[in-house]
Amino acid sequence: MHTAPIHIACAGIEKVVATRDDLGVLLRLLARSGTGQPITSYTTHVNSPKPGGAMHVVLVDNGRTKRLADETMRSALHCIRCGACLNTCPVYRRSGGYSYGHVIQGPIGAILAPAVDLDAHASLPFASTLCGSCADVCPVRIDIPAQLLAWRARSAAAGRLPRGYSLLFPLVGWVLAARGRFAFAARWARRVQRLVPAAWLRGRWNPWTRPGRALPVLADETFREWTQRTGKRP
Ligand code: SF4
The missing domain is CATH 1.10.1060.10 (Alpha-helical ferredoxin)
Structure with missing residues (x-):
């Protein structure tokens, strides 16, 4: 029972559960997946309005x-x-x-x-x-x-x-489609990162490097270059 004179409960139509047994399964799943608890700390069940009150359940599509x-x-x-x-x-x-x-x-x-x-x-x-x-x-x-x-x-x-994806994605796809192009791009990405002043890469134009979002420094060599240089295989 709810204490408000008029209780209006809203829920999406997908939240309707067929039986109380099904509800038990879902409540256990919810607690375990949400917080790692075996069972919820509390669950409220409402089945009627208070005497003289009204209860409405609104199922939202x-x-x-x-x-x-x-x-x-x-x-x-x-x-x-x-x-x-x-x-x-x-x-x-x-x-x-x-x-x-x-x-x-x-x-x-x-x-x-x-x-x-x-x-x-x-x-x-x-x-x-x-x-x-x-x-x-x-x-x-x-x-x-x-x-x-x-x-x-x-x-x-x-x-x-x-914005920009329709130009960028075909270009990235073209680079990734050939090993030589990818190796070339990786080499030049490192050089560009070292040569271009950080302030340019982190300018206001680039939302990915706003304050608080550090731009990682590219490694001196790619994994492929490392395997070629050392002859080692993972
Ligand atoms: S893991 Fe994500 S998608 Fe799956 S039930 Fe939980 S909130 Fe929903």
């Missing part, structure tokens, strides 16, 4: 049925918001949960946000290394990296690639 009909992205609705993907993500661990401007944090937010507003969040799926750590820890086995890739493709198809 807000695009969820559309997502359900989308076979590629459907499994994102399985999310129980444990936060394990956020905690393991090498990007969000360093940048903080709300650093990318969407209310749902972390890798799961990066695949939910474009579905809500692709114009506003087209760049979000690109803020990922695709290391796969999020999919490894997800208790409900959402293949987040696959959906990040799918959203990147949809952003490109819709002409909403972040």
Whole structure:
């Protein structure tokens, strides 16, 4: 029982659980994946309004049925918001949960946000290394990296690639496609980093090197150069 005269509870339609047994499974999953506890510290169950009061449960769709009909992205609705993907993500661990401007944090937010507003969040799926750590820890086995890739493709198809990407990606692809070009680019990247004054690389024009974001110094030789020089193999 809730003490307010009128209790209005809102939940997404994907949060409806069929039975109390299912709820027990999900609560255990949530606690273990969220905080590493065997069970939650507390769970509130509300089943009726207080005498003379009223209780309303509002089930929110807000695009969820559309997502359900989308076979590629459907499994994102399985999310129980444990936060394990956020905690393991090498990007969000360093940048903080709300650093990318969407209310749902972390890798799961990066695949939910474009579905809500692709114009506003087209760049979000690109803020990922695709290391796969999020999919490894997800208790409900959402293949987040696959959906990040799918959203990147949809952003490109819709002409909403972040500024500069449509020029940069073909160039990077061309460099990476040939070993000689890659070795040449790696050699010159080191020289450029040593020759160009740091203030230029860290100017206001470059958001990646704003204060607090150190630009790592490139190694003196690449791994391939090291193996060639020493004759050693890992
Ligand atoms: S996507 Fe998986 S790991 Fe991330 S919050 Fe949802 S259930 Fe947890």
